[in-house]
Amino acid sequence: MMTEPLFRSDAYLRETTGRVTGHTPEGGIVVDRTVFYATGGGQPGDCGLVEWDGGRLTIATAVKVEGGGIALVPAEPLALPPVGAPLMQRIDWDRRHRHMRVHTALHLLSVVIPLPVTGGQIGAERGRLDFAMPEPPVDVAALETALNALIGRDLAVTDDWITDAELQANPGLVKTLSVMPPMGQGRVRLVRIGAGADQVDLQPCGGTHVSRTAEIGRVEIGKIENKGRQNRRVNITLA
Numbered sequence: 675m676m677t678e679p680l681f682r683s684d685a686y687l688r689e690t691t692g693r694v695t696g697h698t699p700e701g702g703i704v705v706d707r708t709v710f711y712a713t714g715g716g717q718p719g720d721c722g723l724v725e726w727d728g729g730r731l732t733i734a735t736a737v738k739v740e741g742g743g744i745a746l747v748p749a750e751p752l753a754l755p756p757v758g759a760p761l762m763q764r765i766d767w768d769r770r771h772r773h774m775r776v777h778t779a780l781h782l783l784s785v786v787i788p789l790p791v792t793g794g795q796i797g798a799e800r801g802r803l804d805f806a807m808p809e810p811p812v813d814v815a816a817l818e819t820a821l822n823a824l825i826g827r828d829l830a831v832t833d834d835w836i837t838d839a840e841l842q843a844n845p846g847l848v849k850t851l852s853v854m855p856p857m858g859q860g861r862v863r864l865v866r867i868g869a870g871a872d873q874v875d876l877q878p879c880g881g882t883h884v885s886r887t888a889e890i891g892r893v894e895i896g897k898i899e900n901k902g903r904q905n906r907r908v909n910i911t912l913a
Contacts, residue, residue, distance in 0.1 A: 676742035678707035681720075682863070685774055685882040689764040694726075694755050695743070702737065702745030703754055709765050710736035712744045716794040716801075717773055717881045719747075722765040726755040733763075769798050770882065772912065775890045776801040778831060778883040779910055781867060782824045782890075784849050785875050786817055791850045792905055796881070800896070800911040807906040810898050818895040821910075828888035829868040835861045841878060849877050 675695045680687050687709050696704040703724065710733065713719035719735035724746060734749040746763070748754070755761055773796055780801050784791055793804035811817055841847060841862045865883060867875040884890060892913040899907040 675704065675706070677705055677744040679712075679744065680707055680709050681711045681882055682880070685770075686885070688767045688770075689762065692761050692763055694757050694759045694761055696757060697754055698739055698745045700747070701751055701754065702739070702747045703731075703761070704739060704743045704745045705761060705763070708736065708744050708746065709763055710744065710746055711765075711770070711773075711882055712736040712738045714738060715879065715881050717777055717796040720765045720770050721749075722763065724755070724764075725762045726759045729753060729755055731755075771884075772798040774882045774884045775912060776910070777881045778867075778887065779821070779825065779890045779893050779912075781865065781875050781877065781879070781883070782821055782887065783908065783910060784877075785824060785867075786820045787811070787908065793907075794850070800909060802907050802909045804901055804905050804907045806904055808904050810900075810906055814895055814898065818893075821895065822892055824874060825887045825890045825893065827868075827872070828886050829872060829874065831883045831885055831887065832866050832869070834864045834866060836864060837861055847877055 680690055690709045692705040692707045694703055695706050710720040722733050724731050724733055732749040733746045735747050737745055739745045777796050780803055783803055787805055790806040791803050792806055795802050862878050863880055864876055865879040894911045894913050896909040896911055901907045
């Protein structure tokens with residue numbers, strides 16, 4: 675059974691009620707709707723709490739399950755809410771918001787370094803992108819200045835939807851070489867930073883983002899690691 679991903683339409687929604695639709699063999703709680711982001715695209719699943727009549731569980735993460743469902747994974751193997759039970763869900767908002775800041779900053783990093791992306795990871799304090807970059811950047815300080823200048827422009831972060839066919843007809847929208855955007859649902863979500871003449875980025879993404887770039891705050895570019903002859907890993911940290 676499919677789960678309605680409420681975080682997709684409102685990344686700032688911190689809690690919701692839902693209903694338990696099933697359990698996974700591993701002990702996950704499948705729900706009909708959720709605010710918990712499910713692990714994917716380099717972004718970790720949300721953690722938080724769920725409550726129902728007669729019970730309460732700490733949730734360690736959320737994962738995607740077959741059929742378009744999302745399962746909430748308890749931190750401990752305790753009794754699960756029964757199928758059909760109404761379920762109050764609350765995410766760890768501080769951690770989620772940091773993921774949103776880091777994720778949006780990484781989109782801007784791909785603007786400052788306009789090279790194909792070969793991998794990435796998002797954390798609550800830092801994140802990284804791997805680039806097809808044979809030689810390391812000459813002036814890291816200049817990159818950091820340019821990145822923070824984009825953040826400081828306080829650009830709007832919005833989304834649009836296009837069909838799978840439209841994305842296939844415009845392959846240049848995809849910056850990642852190793853991970854393709856989720857397709858097969860008939861449409862693909864595009865995340866846009868800026869608008870009109872101020873647009874700086876547009877790419878497919880299913881993750882959560884802040885609504886304006888200034889909300890990211892200042893970031894620092896840290897160590898640039900050599901990850902093979904053609905790859906460099908660029909790390910950023912929330913200041």
